[in-house]
Amino acid sequence: MDAAASLGGLRPDDLPDGLVVADADGTVVCFNAAAVRITGTPSAEAVGRPLHVALPLEDLDGERWWQVTDPYSGLAIRTGQPERNLLLPGGREVLVSARYVRARPLGPVRRVVVALRGTEARRRNERSHAELIATVAHELRSPLTSVKGFTATLLAKWERFTDDQKRLMLETVDADANRVTRLIAELLDISRIDSGRLEVRRQPVDMAAAVRRHVEAHTAAGQPAARFVTRIADPLPALWADPDKIDQVLGNLLENAVRHGEGTVTIEVAPSSAPRERRCTGTAVTVSDEGSGIPEESMSRVFTRFWRGNRRGGTGLGLYIVKGIIEAHGGSISVGRSPVGGARFRFILPVGTPAFMF
Numbered sequence: 001m002d003a004a005a006s007l008g009g010l011r012p013d014d015l016p017d018g019l020v021v022a023d024a025d026g027t028v029v030c031f032n033a034a035a036v037r038i039t040g041t042p043s044a045e046a047v048g049r050p051l052h053v054a055l056p057l058e059d060l061d062g063e064r065w066w067q068v069t070d071p072y073s074g075l076a077i078r079t080g081q082p083e084r085n086l087l088l089p090g091g092r093e094v095l096v097s098a099r100y101v102r103a104r105p106l107g108p109v110r111r112v113v114v115a116l117r118g119t120e121a122r123r124r125n126e127r128s129h130a131e132l133i134a135t136v137a138h139e140l141r142s143p144l145t146s147v148k149g150f151t152a153t154l155l156a157k158w159e160r161f162t163d164d165q166k167r168l169m170l171e172t173v174d175a176d177a178n179r180v181t182r183l184i185a186e187l188l189d190i191s192r193i194d195s196g197r198l199e200v201r202r203q204p205v206d207m208a209a210a211v212r213r214h215v216e217a218h219t220a221a222g223q224p225a226a227r228f229v230t231r232i233a234d235p236l237p238a239l240w241a242d243p244d245k246i247d248q249v250l251g252n253l254l255e256n257a258v259r260h261g262e263g264t265v266t267i268e269v270a271p272s273s274a275p276r277e278r279r280c281t282g283t284a285v286t287v288s289d290e291g292s293g294i295p296e297e298s299m300s301r302v303f304t305r306f307w308r309g310n311r312r313g314g315t316g317l318g319l320y321i322v323k324g325i326i327e328a329h330g331g332s333i334s335v336g337r338s339p340v341g342g343a344r345f346r347f348i349l350p351v352g353t354p355a356f357m358f
Contacts, residue, residue, distance in 0.1 A: 018094075018116025022051040024109065026072055038116045039088055051112060057086045057096060071098065076106040085119065093119045131306055132190075139183050139315055143176035186317045190305075193324030200328050202240040207283055208232045210243070211267050214250050218258060227263075233270040237351050239283050245325045246349075252318045253287040253345050261289025261342050272348045282331065282350040288338035302335045322347075 012019050018035035022028050031046035031054065039046075039055070046054035052066035059065055065086055071078070083097035094116055101111040150169045154161070161169070192198040215228045257265045265287070272284035294302060301307050303323040306316035326333045326347045333347040 018114075020046070020051070020055055020114040020116065022112045022114075024111070026051050026112070028054045035116055038094055038118050040092075051114075055114065056089055057094075059084075059086055065096075069098070071100050071112050072109050076102075083115075083117075095119055095122070128305060135306060135315055135317075136183065136187065140180060143179045146176045147173050147180075183315065186315060186321060189321045189324070190317060193321065193328070198324060198328045200242045200245065203243055205239045205241045205243050205246055207236060207239055207246070207269050207285065210246060210250055211269055211285070214247075214254050215267070218254065223258060227258075227265055229264055229266045231266070231268045231270075236269065236283055237271050239349060239351070241329055241349055242325075245329075249322050249325055249347065250285075250287075252322050256318070256345075257287055257289040257343070261291035263290025263340070263342070265289050266338075282348050284346060284348045286344060286346040288340075288344040289342035290338070290340045291342040293337050293342050294335060299335055303333070 012030055012032035013034075015032060015034060018038045019030060019032040020028060020035050021030035028046050028049055028051055031041070031043045033043075035041075035046070036043050041054065052064070055066075057065040059068065069081055078100060080099035081097060083095055085093055086096045088094055095118070097115045099113045100109045101113060102108065103110050150173050154166065154169055158166075189198070211230060211232065215230060218228065219225045254265065254267070266289075268284075268286040268288075270284055272282045298307070303319050305320045307319065323333050326349070329349050331347055331349040333345065336344045336346070338344040
C-alpha cells in the first residue's frame with residue numbers, strides 16, 4: 001500500500017516530525033523529509049536498508065538501541081517504545097518513539113513506525129522555564145525579605161517606634177506586597193497566554209477616556225502635565241474590548257515611556273484603515289517618546305520574555321503580556337522609532353460588535 005494512502009491521503013513529507021517505517025522484514029519503506037532533516041541521511045540512502053542500519057541509534061549509555069529493544073524478536077506483548085532521548089552518529093541528540101504494528105494481538109510485527117523529533121524546541125522551553133523560575137525567585141526575594149524584616153521588627157519592638165516610623169514601615173510593607181501581587185498576576189497572565197486560555201470579556205470601551213485617565217494618573221503622581229501630548233481623532237470607531245486588559249496595555253506602554261524614555265510622551269488615537277481601502281478597520285493607538293529609542297538589533301526581541309533592553313530591574317515580562325493581550329483581541333502591535341528618535345509603540349484593535357464577543 002502506498003505510504004500516502006495508508007495515512008489517509010496525508011503525505012509523509014507533510015508531517016512536521018520525522019517518520020520512519022519498516023516492513024515485516026525490518027526494511028525501511030518510508031523515510032520522510034523531516035527524518036532526512038533531523039538525521040542528515042538522504043532518503044535514497046535509507047529506504048531499502050535494514051532499520052538498524054538506516055537509523056543507527058544508541059542510548060545515552062552507548063548501547064545500540066535496536067539490539068536492546070529488539071522489536072521483531074522481542075516479547076510479543078510489546079506494542080512499542082515510549083519517547084526517549086537517543087543519540088545519532090556524531091552524538092546528535094534526538095527524541096524517538098516507536099510503535100509496533102501487529103496483524104493480530106501477540107502476532108508477529110508487520111510494521112515498525114518510528115517518530116523522530118529534534119530536541120532544540122524542548123531545550124528552548126527548558127531554558128525559558130529555568131529563566132522564568134530564576135527571574136521569579138529573584139523578584140520575590142527582595143520584597144519578601146523586606147516584608148519579613150519590617151514585620152519582625154515591628155512585632156519585636158512595637159513600643160519603641162513613633163507613629164510616623166510605624167507608618168513608614170507599614171507603607172513599605174504594603175508597597176512590597178503590591179509588588180508581589182503584580183508579579184503573581186503577570187505569571188498568571190503568561191500561563192493563560194501560553195495555553196491559549198486568556199479570557200477576553202468584551203464591552204464598549206472609550207479609548208479616548210482611557211488614555212486621558214492614564215495621563216491624569218501620571219500627572220497626579222508627580223509628572224509634569226506638559227510632558228504629555230494627546231492627539232485624539234474624532235470620531236473614533238466603536239470599540240468592543242476588555243476594559244481591564246486595555247488598561248493593562250495602556251498602563252504598561254505609558255509606564256515604559258515615562259520611566260525609560262525622555263522628553264515628551266505623545267499618545268495618538270485614531271481610526272485605522274486597511275491599506276488601499278477607505279473603510280475603517282479598527283482603532284490605532286501610538287505611544288512614543290523622545291528618548292534614545294530601541295536599538296535596531298533589539299527590535300525583534302522587544303516582545304519576547306525577559307527582554308529589558310539596557311535597563312535594570314523589572315521582570316521583562318510586561319511587553320510579552322501586552323502582545324498576548326492585543327493578539328487575544330485579534331489585533332496587532334509593533335515597535336519602531338518615533339520621528340524624533342525615541343521608541344514608538346503602535347497597536348491596532350479591530351472594529352468589534354457585541355456579536356463578536358466570546
